[in-house]
Amino acid sequence: MQFAQRLQNVETSAIREIFKLLSTPGIISFAGGFPDAALFDVEGINEASQRALSQHPALALQYGPTEGYMPLRAQIADGMREQGSDVQATQLMVTTGSQQALDLLGKTMLSPGDKVLVEGPTFLATIQCFRLYGAEVVSVPIDQDGVQVDLLEAQIQQHKPKLIYLIPTFGNPSGAMLTLERRKRILELAAQYKVLVVEDNPYGELYFDAPPPPTLLALSAQVPGSREWLAYCGSFSKVVSPGLRLGWIVAPDALLANAAMCKQFSDANSSMLAQVTASEYLAGGRLPQALARVQKVYASRAKLMMDTLNQELGDALHYTAPQGGMFIWASLTGAGGRNRDAAAFVKRGIEHGVAAVPGAPFFATDIDHSTFRMSYASVPEEKIIEGVKRLAKAL
Structure with missing residues (x-):
């Protein structure tokens, strides 16, 4: 068969390839980026799905609007306004996971040869997605405070990118959190250079202690001209369940309209059963308590992993302590030769x-x-200790 030429720009996920090696009995995996299934609010989701089918069967089992189930869009908008973002329901579209939001951005924004700036490192699937549409993807270095904005501006001047993709809060894989000062500077750059900034925020609610700084979207009200150059991607995958496959995108009107048109060609609409269930779940008021439990467990596991890494690997390893999210990003120092x-x-x-x-x-x-x-997110504490001890033997 003669496959599409665009497939030459991508390869299978390295993470998925590693999963093939995990069938060995007894292996402990820090590889996945999955939430812990034991923490899913199964009771609450079950009750919500039952209400969806008993109270709204025609809606839940039928085709729906491409832009999404309006009650759910309104609930998402309400939640974002509570976090400081001036968002109306009509300014967002529900997607089949935030991964679809990224794919739609690639479809609507990127032509072969366009430049895209991303954090180095960044979410692997984003690199693959944008390359699939022919973009040249360029990494901008980060440190413990997120992307280095001076270097970002230099890359903007050099490459004149079509868009910039960032995970400002507890990034995957870095775990880094962009400072408030840098967030404002990025918005200034977006307005100055008229370049679209995509803010991906699947982990922002998974903080351990103090909440993170406001999102770029929330801060855009303070930076004139920046809102029209900003898109925001959110997700229920890490805070409710990835099995629902629900995310959303907030974007300027023209971009959102084109993304909706492209979504019509791909899946017509995200699962209405999932959307009505999610809406009923949010209406039930159980999310804050369920999220608090996840935050507490992840914080405990992250601390345990860091303590054990310090004890077992010592100066052989360098990492920045995460303040939230699901990951520890580490580097081998070469100590001791x-x-x-x-x-x-x-x-x-x-x-x-x-x-x-x-x-x-x-x-x-x-x-x-x-x-x-x-990732410490889905690993029980006793296995975190044993897994790190096994890592130490691999030095």
Whole structure:
């Protein structure tokens, strides 16, 4: 068969490939970016789905509007306004997970040869998605405070990108949190250079102690001209359930209209059963308590993983302590003359019965081969301790 030429620009996910190696009995996996299924509010979701089918069967089981179920859109908008963003229901569209929102942005915004700036490192699927549409994706370095804005401006001037993609809050894989000062500066750059900034925020509610700074969308009211160059992607996957496959996108009117047109060609509308269930779940008022439980558990697991890493690997490893989210992003220091090749380290880890993800695939350019990602989110505490001990044996 002669496949589309665009497929030459992408390859299968490195994370998915690692999952193929995890069938060995007894292996402990820090590789996945999954929420812990044991923390899902099964009772609440079950009750919501029953209400959806008993009270709104014709809506839940029928085709629906491409832009989404209006009561759910209104609830999402209400929640965003509570967090400081001036959003109306008509300014957002429900998507089949935030992954579809990124795909729709690629379809509507990118032509072959366009430049896209992303954090280095960033969400692997975003790099693949934008490359699929022919874009040249360029990494901008980050530090513990998120993307380095001076370097970002230099890359904007050099590449004149079609869009900039950022995960400002507890990024995947970095766990970094962009400072308030840098958030405002990015909005100034968007307005100055008239470049679309895409804010992806699936982890923002998974904070451990103090809430993070306001989103770029919330702050845009303080930076004249920035709102018209900003798109926002949200998701229920990390705070309710990924099985619902529901996210949303907030965008300027023209962009949202074109994205809706492209969505008509892909799935017509996101699952109405899932949308009505999510709406009933939000109306039931159980989310705050369920989210608080997730925050507490993830915070405990993150601390335990860091404490054990310090004890077992010491100066062989460098990482920035996450303040929320699901990941620890680490690099091998080479202390004691050890090898700094994280891919080889991860491979040895699997041989010792523990899995992580090498960092190279998370970079579009300027790869740091010493890096790797670990997730504590879905690993019980006793397995975190044992898994880190196994990692230490792989040094």
